[in-house]
Amino acid sequence: MSTSTNTFASHYPVTGEVIANYPIADRETVFNAVVAARSASSAWQDLGFKGRRKVLLKWSNLLISQLDEITELVSRETGKPVSDAKLEASLAVGHLGWAARHAEDAMRTTHRSPGALMANMSATVERSPVGVVGVIGPWNYPIFTPMGSISYALAAGNTVVFKPSEYTPGVGAILAKTFAEVAPFADIFTCVTGLGATGKDLCESGVDKLAFTGSTRTAKLVAAACAANMTPVVLECGGKDPVIVAEDADIKRAADATIWSSMSNAGQTCIGAERVYVHEKVADKFIEEAIKVAKSIHPGAPGVGNYGPATMPSQINVIQGHIDDAIAKGAKVALGGSDSVKAPFVEPVILLDVPENSTAMLEETFGPTIAINRVKSMAEAIALSNASRYGLGSSIWSKRQGKKIARQLHCGMVAINSTISFAAIASVPFGGVKDSGYGRIHGPEGILEFTYPRTVVRARFQLPIAFTSFKRTKGNDKLIVTLTRLLNGRLG
Numbered sequence: 001m002s003t004s005t006n007t008f009a010s011h012y013p014v015t016g017e018v019i020a021n022y023p024i025a026d027r028e029t030v031f032n033a034v035v036a037a038r039s040a041s042s043a044w045q046d047l048g049f050k051g052r053r054k055v056l057l058k059w060s061n062l063l064i065s066q067l068d069e070i071t072e073l074v075s076r077e078t079g080k081p082v083s084d085a086k087l088e089a090s091l092a093v094g095h096l097g098w099a100a101r102h103a104e105d106a107m108r109t110t111h112r113s114p115g116a117l118m119a120n121m122s123a124t125v126e127r128s129p130v131g132v133v134g135v136i137g138p139w140n141y142p143i144f145t146p147m148g149s150i151s152y153a154l155a156a157g158n159t160v161v162f163k164p165s166e167y168t169p170g171v172g173a174i175l176a177k178t179f180a181e182v183a184p185f186a187d188i189f190t191c192v193t194g195l196g197a198t199g200k201d202l203c204e205s206g207v208d209k210l211a212f213t214g215s216t217r218t219a220k221l222v223a224a225a226c227a228a229n230m231t232p233v234v235l236e237c238g239g240k241d242p243v244i245v246a247e248d249a250d251i252k253r254a255a256d257a258t259i260w261s262s263m264s265n266a267g268q269t270c271i272g273a274e275r276v277y278v279h280e281k282v283a284d285k286f287i288e289e290a291i292k293v294a295k296s297i298h299p300g301a302p303g304v305g306n307y308g309p310a311t312m313p314s315q316i317n318v319i320q321g322h323i324d325d326a327i328a329k330g331a332k333v334a335l336g337g338s339d340s341v342k343a344p345f346v347e348p349v350i351l352l353d354v355p356e357n358s359t360a361m362l363e364e365t366f367g368p369t370i371a372i373n374r375v376k377s378m379a380e381a382i383a384l385s386n387a388s389r390y391g392l393g394s395s396i397w398s399k400r401q402g403k404k405i406a407r408q409l410h411c412g413m414v415a416i417n418s419t420i421s422f423a424a425i426a427s428v429p430f431g432g433v434k435d436s437g438y439g440r441i442h443g444p445e446g447i448l449e450f451t452y453p454r455t456v457v458r459a460r461f462q463l464p465i466a467f468t469s470f471k472r473t474k475g476n477d478k479l480i481v482t483l484t485r486l487l488n489g490r491l492g
Contacts, residue, residue, distance in 0.1 A: 008195060010169050013079040013309045013344055014301045022169040025192040030161075030201040033190050037132045037159040040187035045129060045157045047184070049104035056100035056155060058182040063093050070174060074143055077168040079301070079308035079344070080265055091424055092147040098426035099447060103155035106444035107451060114457070116487050117467075117480070122458045127451040129157035130232075134207035136199045136222070138214050139311050140268040140366075142168035143175070144423075148430060148441035149211035149234065150175070150189065153450040158209075160189045163202050167311055169193040200225055207231060209450060213270075215364075216390075216435045234439030234449055236431055238364040239270045239392030242385035243419075244405060245278035245286055246378055246398035250417070254397035255289035259297075261395065261419040263348055263368035266299065266307045268315070270436075271393040271413070271420050275354075275361055276372040277381035283374045290372065291335050291350060299345035299368070307368060309344035316343045319367035326351050326360040326371065334372070356384065364390070378405055386410045392432035395419050412436065 006024040011017065025033070044052070063070065067089055074085035107127040114121040133153040137146030142165060153160050164172025176191035183189070192198060203210055203225035211234040212222045219235045226233050243258050245251070261273040278286045297306035310316050320341045327338060336349035346367050354361055354371040361371055375381045378398075382405060385394060391411040395418070396402045402416035412432040413422040422428055429445035431437060440449055465476055 008166060008169075008193075010077055010167065012076055013167075013311050013313070019076055020170060022173065022193040024194040025163075025198045025201075026194075027197075027201045030163075030192050030194075030198060031205050033161050033187075033192050034132055034134070034202075034205040034207055036187040037161050037190060040185060041129075041131055041159045043185060044154075044159055044188050049107075051184075052103070052155060052157065053100045055182055055184060055188075056096060056151070059179055060093050060096045060100065062178050062182055063089070063096070066174075066178065067093075070143065070171075073170050073174060074168070075302045077170055078139065078142065078265075078311045080311075081302050081305070081308065084265060084307075088141055088144045092144040092151075094424075095144075095147055095426045095442065096151040099151040099155035102427075102444065103152075103157075103447050106447040107156065117483055118457075120459055120461050120463050122460050124456045126454045126456060127156075127448065128454055129153075129451055131158060131208035132206075133158045133160050133450055134202045134205065134210040135160055135162045136202060136210070136212045136214070137162065137164045137168075137172065139165035139167035140265060140270070142171040145213050145236070146172075147175075148446065149213075149450075152441060152446040153209075153211070154189060156447050156450045158450050159187065161202060161205075161207065162189065162191045163199050164191065164193065166193075166195050203231070204229065209234070211439070211441070212236070216437075219437060234431075234441065235437035236270070236439075236441065237392075237435060237437040238366075238390060239272075239432065239436050240274050240362070240364055240388045240390040241271055241393045241395070241411075242381075242388070243273045243276040243395045244378065244381045244385060244397065245276060245282065246396070246401050246405070247279040247281045248399045248401070249282065249286075249397035250399070251282055251285050252289055253417070255286050256293050257397075257419040258370065258395070259290055259293040259348075262370040263294065263297065264307055266310060266346065267319075267368040268311060268366050269420070270364075271423060273370060273395060273419065274365055276370060277375045277384055278372060279378070279381075280374045280376055283372075287334060287350075287352065287372060290370070294335050294348040294350055294370075297348060299347060305345070310346065310367065313344065315366055316341060316346070319346055319365055319369065322358075322360040322363065322365045322367070323349055323351070323369060326354050326358045329355045329358045331355065331358065331360070331371070336369075356387070362388070381405075382408045389435045390432070391434040392436035393420065393422065410434065412440075 071085040334350040340347040349369040429440035430442040431440040
């Protein structure tokens with residue numbers, strides 16, 4: 001936990017009341033945390049996969065035993081329903097357990113063919129942890145999202161310094177506190193709280209890799225700050241995730257899942273549905289069902305609403321602007337409208353025939369709104385889906401065309417006849433393309449993301465012809481060229 005004489009407050013977003021005060025870690029505190037993590041790195045690696053697995057599973061069990069306390073805190077800091085917080089925390093713990101149990105397999109040394117010309121060599125590729133990983137987490141899923149980096153980095157043998165969002169510092173603090181209770185020694189996983197400057201300091205602290213989740217705009221600043229020290233980054237940014245509904249879709253399920261995806265967590269989900277392209281033959285039925293579902297839900301405080309407030313107050317203006325711009329450009333209002341924004345809450349909004357040049361179709365809204373447009377074909381739906389500068393996730397509803405459509409989408413993840421299901425499956429990678437970021441968390445790829453490959457080539461025996469020697473003759477050169485021409489990589 002960070003220490004500083006300066007503090008900041010976390011607030012309950014429903015009322016604005018102060019929940020608690022946390023220290024603002026200054027530059028020296030952040031740098032010292034990274035130095036301490038580096039000192040602990042060798043001992044953490046020396047525990048080996050079995051030793052680390054034992055610690056991480058012990059942490060997982062402790063988190064499970066304190067799930068009620070943790071989810072109450074998540075709900076308090078974000079304003080989301082306790083049920084949603086419990087689902088989030090449960091999925092986070094599931095990822096922790098998976099990473100702990102599968103790191104050894106993912107990082108297993110592999111043997112590679114040396115090829116005919118180097119047949120006397122043994123070629124292997126080892127995987128080693130990068131060292132110290134910095135993690136900057138978001139406020140919308142304050143335990144699930146950062147644990148996708150923390151768990152996998154720790155399981156791979158790295159130590160971690162975590163900077164939680166200034167809107168949800170308590171979640172970061174409780175993660176560090178619970179890990180300290182099971183840790184074999186200090187500084188394996190630490191938390192530094194603070195504002196934007198604290199995150200910037202972590203970027204510049206000399207960590208060996210940094211994982212960031214947040215807006216594309218901030219991600220570019222993070223990448224620039226890290227570039228000064230040649231620090232590689234994993235960036236999980238925003239999305240404008242499309243939903244494609246084919247004429248052979250199960251319309252009721254598609255509408256129900258789409259409204260949940262777009263409006264649960266007050267629409268504050270980077271992989272949540274934001275725009276729908278529905279085949280014109282089933283559009284009326286889909287819209288009718290979507291309106292029916294959306295009318296049955298409402299925002300409110302935890303225990304009152306189906307979803308909560310805008311956790312970050314400034315997002316209210318973004319949501320309002322997107323709704324107003326869409327209407328001004330000719331979108332039809334099927335449910336709600338401009339007056340649905342009643343800070344800190346936003347009531348469900350469904351817009352139809354939304355112009356593709358409106359901000360509601362171009363930029364991430366991050367609110368409980370959905371834009372539904374009709375298309376004449378799946379080719380048109382695919383083209384419009386791919387036209388976005390974002391490429392995070394997507395959802396397809398079709399009984400027969402799902403895989404065919406999925407292969408043509410420019411995004412990191414696709415759910416067919418389900419929504420955001422890929423986030424709950426620990427064995428598959430999570431991440432995007434284009435302005436949605438790069439790098440992956442979750443799955444074997446998420447473990448390998450926090451490692452680097454080391455090639456080891458060993459001579460098993462010496463060839464009578466020395467290719468790597470000043471004694472190489474013209475005859476040797478001719479033999480090399482002849483073999484290369486004949487083989488051309490066939491025995492590689």
